[in-house]
Amino acid sequence: MTLMTSTDPGPSGSLRIAPSVLAADFGELAAAVATVTPASDWLHVDVMDGHFVPNISIGPPVVSSLRRHTDLFLDCHLMITDPGEYLEAFAKAGADGVTVHAEVDGVETVLAEARALGLRVGLAVNPDSPFEAVDPYLEAVDLVLCMTVFPGFGGQSFMPEVLPKIRQVRQAIADRGLSVDLEVDGGIDATTTPLVTEAGANVLVAGSAVFGAADPAMAARGLRDAAVPMAAG
Ligand code: DX5
Ligand code: ZN
Numbered sequence: 526m527t528l529m530t531s532t533d534p535g536p537s538g539s540l541r542i543a544p545s546v547l548a549a550d551f552g553e554l555a556a557a558v559a560t561v562t563p564a565s566d567w568l569h570v571d572v573m574d575g576h577f578v579p580n581i582s583i584g585p586p587v588v589s590s591l592r593r594h595t596d597l598f599l600d601c602h603l604m605i606t607d608p609g610e611y612l613e614a615f616a617k618a619g620a621d622g623v624t625v626h627a628e629v630d631g632v633e634t635v636l637a638e639a640r641a642l643g644l645r646v647g648l649a650v651n652p653d654s655p656f657e658a659v660d661p662y663l664e665a666v667d668l669v670l671c672m673t674v675f676p677g678f679g680g681q682s683f684m685p686e687v688l689p690k691i692r693q694v695r696q697a698i699a700d701r702g703l704s705v706d707l708e709v710d711g712g713i714d715a716t717t718t719p720l721v722t723e724a725g726a727n728v729l730v731a732g733s734a735v736f737g738a739a740d741p742a743m744a745a746r747g748l749r750d751a752a753v754p755m756a757a758g
Contacts, residue, residue: 532598532621534567534645537667537704540752541566541728542745543600545710546591547582548679548732554587555594561735564745567598569710569730570620571679574605577626578677585611585618592619600624602649602710602730604676609635616642624649624670624708627658636665647708651675652684656693663703668728669694673721674711679732683712688724695725715744718751727755 535541542565549557558568570591573582588599601620605611608625612635615623623639624647625632632648639646647668650658652675659669671691674681691709698705708728709721718729729748738744 532596534598534621534667537706538727538755540722540749540755541706542748543567543569543708543728543730544735544741544745545569545571545679545730545732546736547571548736550736551583554591557736557741558591558595558597561741561745562595562597564742564749565597567600567728568595569732570599570601571732572601572603572605572615573677574607576606577629578604580677585614588615588618588620598622600647600708600728600730602647602670602676605629609638612639612642612644616644621645622647622668624668626651626676627654627662632662633665636662640665647706649676649710650690652687656690656697659694660697663694663697663701663705666705668706668708669698670708670710671726672711673709673713673717676711680737681712683714683717683720685720688720691721691724691726698725713748715747715751718748719753722752722755725755 575581598621622645626649645667649670709726710730713731714734
C-alpha cells in the first residue's frame with residue numbers, strides 16, 4: 526500500500542493560481558471548486574486548529590470529500606500547532622502537499638515525515654518571521670510560503686513589508702540552484718499580484734479575490750493575467 530498521491534503539481538517555478546476554499550461557501554464546496562477548476566492550477570486548503578491561529582476551519586474529512594470531487598493538486602496549509610500528529614491523516618485523505626509553519630516545534634522532523642509519506646512538502650513563515658527561519662530548510666522543501674497577512678482569517682489586507690523577504694527567498698533559491706516554489710498567501714488580488722510576482726512569487730493563493738467575485742473563474746484568470754512573467758535564469 527502506498528500513500529503517494531498522483532496529482533501532478535506542475536513544473537517547479539511555473540506560475541500557479543491556487544484559490545483558497547476558505548472563502549468559498551462550505552455548504553456548496555464541490556460546486557465552488559467546479560466553478561474555479563478551469564482557471565486554477567492548485568486548490569489551497571486552509572487548516573486551522575484554534576491554537577496556532579485564533580480560528581478553526583477544516584481538517585482531513587473535508588480534504589477527503591474534496592478529493593472525491595477534484596483532480597486539482599490539494600495544497601494543504603496547516604496552521605496547526607502539532608502538524609506531525611496529523612500528517613498521516615492528511616495523506617490518507619488525499620492531500621497532495623502539506624505546508625507546515627516554521628514557527629512550530631520540531632519542523633525538521635515534520636518535514637521529513639511528510640516527505641516519507643509521499644507528500645509534497647512546504648514551509649510557511651509568518652510576516653514577522655525572518656528569512657533566517659526558512660533558510661536552513663530550503664534544501665529540504667518543495668515550497669516556501671511567505672504569508673502576506675498574519676494567518677487565521679481571509680479577507681485581510683496585503684502586507685507590503687513582506688516583499689523584501691519574498692525577494693530574499695527567490696534569490697536564495699536561484700543562488701542555490703534549487704527547484705522550490707515560492708507561494709504567497711493573504712490579500713492577493715489583481716492589484717497585489719504584480720508586486721508579489723515581480724518579487725519572485727510563483728504560486729498565488731487567493732481566497733476573497735476569487736470566491737468573493739461575481740465570476741470566480743474570471744477572477745482567477747485575472748490574477749494570471751496580472752502576474753509579471755519571471756525573468757529567465
Ligand atoms: C489565511 C489563509 C489564507 C486565506 C487567504 O490565514 O492562510 O489562505 O484564505 O484569504 P484572502 O485571499 O482573502 O486574503
Ligand atoms: Zn492559506
